[in-house]
Amino acid sequence: MRWIAFALLAVAALAGVVAYIAPASGQADGEAAPIFGVKIPPGYRDWRLISVAHEEGNLNDLRAILGNDVAIKAARAGTLPYPDGTIIARLAWSYDPLEESEKAFGRLQSFVAGPPKNGVQFMVKDSKKYAATGGWGFAHFNDGTPADEAVHNTCFPCHEVAKARDFVFNRYAP
Amino acid sequence: MRWIAFALLAVAALAGVVAYIAPASGQADGEAAPIFGVKIPPGYRDWRLISVAHEEGNLNDLRAILGNDVAIKAARAGTLPYPDGTIIARLAWSYDPLEESEKAFGRLQSFVAGPPKNGVQFMVKDSKKYAATGGWGFAHFNDGTPADEAVHNTCFPCHEVAKARDFVFNRYAP
Numbered sequence: 001m002r003w004i005a006f007a008l009l010a011v012a013a014l015a016g017v018v019a020y021i022a023p024a025s026g027q028a029d030g031e032a033a034p035i036f037g038v039k040i041p042p043g044y045r046d047w048r049l050i051s052v053a054h055e056e057g058n059l060n061d062l063r064a065i066l067g068n069d070v071a072i073k074a075a076r077a078g079t080l081p082y083p084d085g086t087i088i089a090r091l092a093w094s095y096d097p098l099e100e101s102e103k104a105f106g107r108l109q110s111f112v113a114g115p116p117k118n119g120v121q122f123m124v125k126d127s128k129k130y131a132a133t134g135g136w137g138f139a140h141f142n143d144g145t146p147a148d149e150a151v152h153n154t155c156f157p158c159h160e161v162a163k164a165r166d167f168v169f170n171r172y173a174p
Numbered sequence: 175m176r177w178i179a180f181a182l183l184a185v186a187a188l189a190g191v192v193a194y195i196a197p198a199s200g201q202a203d204g205e206a207a208p209i210f211g212v213k214i215p216p217g218y219r220d221w222r223l224i225s226v227a228h229e230e231g232n233l234n235d236l237r238a239i240l241g242n243d244v245a246i247k248a249a250r251a252g253t254l255p256y257p258d259g260t261i262i263a264r265l266a267w268s269y270d271p272l273e274e275s276e277k278a279f280g281r282l283q284s285f286v287a288g289p290p291k292n293g294v295q296f297m298v299k300d301s302k303k304y305a306a307t308g309g310w311g312f313a314h315f316n317d318g319t320p321a322d323e324a325v326h327n328t329c330f331p332c333h334e335v336a337k338a339r340d341f342v343f344n345r346y347a348p
Contacts (some may be wrong), residue, residue, distance in 0.1 A: 001277070002343075020180045045223075045348075046221070046222055048220055048221075049223050049238055049240065051267075051286060051287045052226045052236045052237070052238050052267070052271070052286075052287050053236065053284060053285060053286045053287065054228045054236060054284075054285045055283055055284055055285075056283045056284075057281065057283040057286070059283070062227065062228060063226070064223055064226050064238065065346075067224065091347075093225075093226070093347050095237055096226070097341060098227070100324070100335050100336050101343070102268075103335040104332045104333075104335045104336075104343075105231070108232065109229055109230045109231040109232070109233070110227060110229055110230075110343070111226075111227060111228045111229075111347070112225060112226075112227045112343075112344065113225045113227065113345075113347035116347075116348060149322050158278045161274050161277040161278045161279075162274050168277070169272060169274055169278075169284070170284075170286065171286070171287075173238075173265075173267050173290075174219075174285035174289075174290060
């Protein structure tokens with residue numbers, strides 16, 4: 001009986017660990033974005049990194065592209081098209097000068113992520129459900145609230161220029 | 175007996191899952207960097223994201239700061255000083271214009287991570303072992319090979335300007 005109790009406790013403890021560290025990639029209870037019906041995937045901030053970017057011009061942000069496990073596997077292998085179940089997240093932050101870098105380098109040269117900016121975007125691959133838009137559903141959220149339909153109508157036309165890479169601009173940064 | 179066997183199998187299965195998805199943060203078999211003796215931690219590319227940055231000037235790169243589980247927990251909570259066991263990784267890539275963005279935006283404004291550039295750096299917290307350098311061991315690797323001692327002598331003097339933040343330049347990007 002002691003062994004059973006110990007083993008079951010160990011199961012429970014390990015299950016707890018798994019539940020804690022496993023990245024959540026299901027759909028949340030939040031509001032769905034228009035047109036594509038995509039919700040913010042829970043736990044996306046813990047996803048692994050695909051790449052980073054800097055947008056100049058009006059956007060003027062620093063951004064990170066994260067992917068769920070399906071996305072990371074495909075991005076690393078260069079698999080095209082991305083398989084169903086892929087979710088790619090685009091986070092962005094204000095492009096802020098780092099004060100300490102002036103002291104360290106003798107000139108301002110380091111720019112770092114400040115507060116969140118330009119919303120959070122997701123691309124969700126479902127080749128049947130989103131067949132009309134290259135198999136991708138698009139979503140844009142500002143502070144957790146979906147942007148309106150007009151915004152979501154701009155996603156696919158813009159991503160169409162990356163059709164040769166399955167409509168995805170980013171490449172995996174090794 | 176059946177229950178014992180089942181429970182032990184479940185323990186083994188879950189332990190396998192944990193071993194598979196837990197980020198590796200031990201020390202690798204590769205060559206140790208001089209002075210601090212830090213090796214490249216296996217699996218660091220799968221660590222979670224702390225923040226992103228762009229270095230202008232001669233460095234001219236895009237970078238990502240990743241952290242092991244101890245680092246992520248502390249960075250999120252704003253815990254200072256970082257606890258022993260913290261490892262922070264600084265990856266960097268070439269700052270490359272994204273050709274497709276010219277087509278999408280009508281002007282060049284997107285810059286993305288190209289090939290790896292300026293090496294990979296690590297900060298390892300061990301308040302006793304590295305007491306003389308604020309509790310941090312520093313390491314710089316180019317293509318997996320440690321940089322020389324002269325390079326490693328420059329780490330701490332530069333990071334000293336961030337003493338108020340436990341010698342860490344980055345902040346967690348929410």
